[in-house]
Amino acid sequence: MTAISPPARLAAPHEALGQDELALATRNHGLPLEALRYDITPAGLHYVLIHYDIPDAAADAWRLTVRGRVRNPLSLDLDTLMSLPSATHRVTLECAGNGRALLSPRPVSQPWLLEAVGTAEWTGVPLRTLLAAADVAPDAVEAVFTGADHGLERGVEQDYQRSLPLSVATADGPEVLVAYAMNDAPLPPQHGYPLRLIVPGWYGMAHVKWLRDITLTRTPFTGFQQATAYRYRQTPEAPGEPVTRIAPRALLIPPGFPDFMSRTRVVHPGPVLLEGRAWSGHAPVTRVELSADDAATWRPAQLALPDPAHPWSWRRWHTTWPATPGTHHLTPRATDAEGRTQPTAPPWNRGGFGNNLVQRVTVVCLPG
Amino acid sequence: MTAISPPARLAAPHEALGQDELALATRNHGLPLEALRYDITPAGLHYVLIHYDIPDAAADAWRLTVRGRVRNPLSLDLDTLMSLPSATHRVTLECAGNGRALLSPRPVSQPWLLEAVGTAEWTGVPLRTLLAAADVAPDAVEAVFTGADHGLERGVEQDYQRSLPLSVATADGPEVLVAYAMNDAPLPPQHGYPLRLIVPGWYGMAHVKWLRDITLTRTPFTGFQQATAYRYRQTPEAPGEPVTRIAPRALLIPPGFPDFMSRTRVVHPGPVLLEGRAWSGHAPVTRVELSADDAATWRPAQLALPDPAHPWSWRRWHTTWPATPGTHHLTPRATDAEGRTQPTAPPWNRGGFGNNLVQRVTVVCLPG
Structure with missing residues (x-):
């Protein structure tokens, strides 16, 4: 298996992108940044990252089982699940590997620049409703979620699996959902049809797609995606810290119009409206600043008022920039209520996770 | 402008993928090949290729104008357009640049491997209905289609524009559509909302998205996307031949399960069902063959009967492969009714267009 599926590696200094990374980049995709204009993507x-294949899911035969350390195991078909009281939450999702391709040395994996994000309205049954119905035993400490996507990763054959501590799984702020709808329609195949987990505030790896089983355990889960992948570590041997909540980030809708190949932006002299979105999975974003001189000086942008109905959704921000002829580098920066902000040098780790380096948009302002 | 937006270029020998190519690959995306399982994507x-930005289209203010060499210029709002008799066609679309990243030297542009394809049901008003209503003048030879997407490409600032000869624009087999729905829903933003052209059998560059104007001309159109881009040429100076219809291709749904990083497939020994799709924009596909020994020998696959209702849609094919332990390279090959087939060496040209090189799927069969 190791010959087919070797361990994780870092690209050599100046090693360019390989065909394996390209194959992932042409399958998966990010949010074209002009689509930040939509409140709901x-x-x-919406970005999508699929570890293995999209399963061929047949809705009429689908069952969600809840078992393990429970007193009342469940096996629910979709009709039964959809007959339970539901909730809808507007949630910003971001891939934990967003920004990975900007790192040096580059972890060899899905090569995101900074577009692996999206915001949708997810409808489903609160997870704690299902856990209450299953009557979780007092010795349970985690819920392990299993998807139907099957593959090989670094030598380990697996169905995609992740866990949550019971305190997160049963929380009501934010409420974890077993979702069956995205933006008022059944989940698209690539977003987990017919069922997926939604864990507001957490990076994408927690939102298990094609969800088919929830098992309560009395010891913490040590499966591949929990203990091997998705850890912040500096060396391959280190146990590392788990990847959990989304670090703050602001993105700017690239202004003006683009060059096809370089994506360099072109504007005319005069005031240019700059707008974008900002989010954090830890606490509300409270400040967005913009630099028009390649992160040398910063001035505040106007941040939309918080919307109490959508605490886990990105917030719009805007400012006006007086464009003058020449080449400029525009950079927004978000800070959240707990003081977390974005670095101007990338926070390196071996997996390329949680890299919330500030965005840098090159804009050429034409002569007047 | 040329400093921001230089001429097209070829990658140097062994020059790896650049960040400009990666930025296109993370914005645009292909069909994950397991999604070949769906009759309708x-x-x-469905693959998407956007030259500039997705325009911020407001449906209530949208107008489609038909003008130039016509006796009765039209300016239609969406309600009026949608009140006209409509047609729905199931059409396979493929990007003319599909396969480009497999070429050597590699044309520097969107780096597709071979996933830039999809099949949808498009609903709209037949173009010839609109042209009849506009009463085309006898001296008109072409219809020029203008989209709302604006950008810079190789030094030329432009709205995306392409033309069709009047004989193609007014044909009824296939019928060109001004489409407003995809798979029974309004066009998604990335597929041209609110209006796009559908030209069955032609590569994607002809299916102008965000369509806002149709101008009839008495001379052939010589705009950038017609005379500079989308030509088959061997040297930069050559006028080249225009890129028009889709060359035949068969794709295989990669069998078994994948390794995350390499996408290598893993199967167990025994009979493995292989299935896929095949299409040609010139004539019906009449034969699909499969090679299990890296294109050395071929045997016929079973091709689904032609469906007279959907002559411009891909066709399903399947065969059974007796997998034995070891590493294998599977390759399908399509041939159409006019004898066009797929090469086993890529047909090189400077733009990387129409490269219908056969697919090569590496499969490892585990020991029994």
Whole structure:
């Protein structure tokens, strides 16, 4: 298996992108940054990252089982699940590997620049409703979620699996959902049809797609995606810290119009409206600043008022920039209520996780 | 402008993928090949290639104008357009640049491997209905289609524009559509909302998205996307031949399960069902063959009967492969009714267009 599926590696200094990374980049996709204009990302523009294959899911035969350390094991078909009281939450999701391709040395994996994000309205049954119905035993400490996608990763054959501590799984702020709808329509195949987990505030790896089983355990889960992958570590041997909540980030809708190949932006002299979105999975974003001189000096942007109905959704921000002829580098920066902010040098780790390096948009302002 | 937006270039020998190519690959996306299982590609899995930005289209203010060499110029709002008799066609679309990243030297542009394809049901008003209503003048020879997407490409600032000869624009087999729905829903933003052209059998560059104007001309159109881009040429100076219809191709749904990083497939010994799709924009596909020994020998696969209702849609094919332990390279090959087939060496040209090189799927069969 190791010959087919070797351990994780770092690219050599100046090693360019390989065909394996390209194959992932052409399958998976990010949010085209102009689509930050939509409060709710239309399906098809929302980022997607699929570890193995999209399973061939047949809704009429689908069962969600809840078992392990429970007194009342459940096996629910979709009709039964959808007959339970539901909730809808507007949630910003981001891939933990967003920004990975900007790191040096580059962890060899899905090569995101900074577009692996999206915001949708997810409808489903609160997870704590299902756990209450299953009557979780007092010795349970975690819930382990299993998806139907099957593959090989670094030598380990597996169904995709992740766990949550019971305190997170049963919380009501934010409420974890077993979702069956995205933006008022059934989940698209690439977003987990027919069922997926939604864990507001957490990076994408927690939102298990094609969800088919929830097992309560009395010891913490040590499966591949929990203990091997998705850890912040500096060396391959280190146990590392688990990847959990989303670090703050602001993104700017690139202004003006683009060059096809370089994506360099072109504007005309005069005031240019700059707008974008900002989010954090830890606490509300309370400040967005913009630099028009390549992160040398910063001035505040206007941040939309918090919307109490959507605490886990990104917030709009805007400012006006007086464009003058020449080449400029625009950079937004978000800070949250707990003081977390974005670095101007990338926070390196071996997996390339949680890299919330500030965005840098090159804009050429034409002569007047 | 040339400093921001230089001429097209070829990658140097062994020059690896650049960040400009990666930025296109993370914005645009292909069909994950397991999604070949769907007769009709769900929106969000269908390939998408956007030259500039997705325009911020407001449906209530949208107008489609038909003008130039016509006796009765039209300016239609969406309600009026959608009140006209409509047609729905199931059409396979493929990007003309599909396969480009496999070429050597590699044309520097969107780096597709071979996943830039999809099949949808497109609903709209037949173009010839609109042209009849506009009463085309006898001296008109072409219809020029203008989209709302604006950008810079190789030094030329432009709205995306392409033309069709009047004989193609007014044909009824296939019928060109001004489409407003994809798979029974309004067009998604990335597929041209609110209006796009559908030209069955032609590569994607002809299916102008965000369509806002049709101008009839008495001379052939010589705009950038017609005369500079999308030509088959061997040297930069050559006028080249225009890129038009889709060359035949068969794709295989990769069998078994994948390794995350390499996408190598893993199967167990025994009979393995292989299935896929095949299409040609010139004539019906009449033969699909499969090689299990890296294109050395071929045997016929079973091709689904032609469906007269959907002559411009891909066709399913299947065969059974007796997998034995070891590493194998599987390759399908399509041939159409006019004898066009797929090469086993890539047909090189400077733009990387129409490269219908056969697919090569590496499969490891485990010991029994």
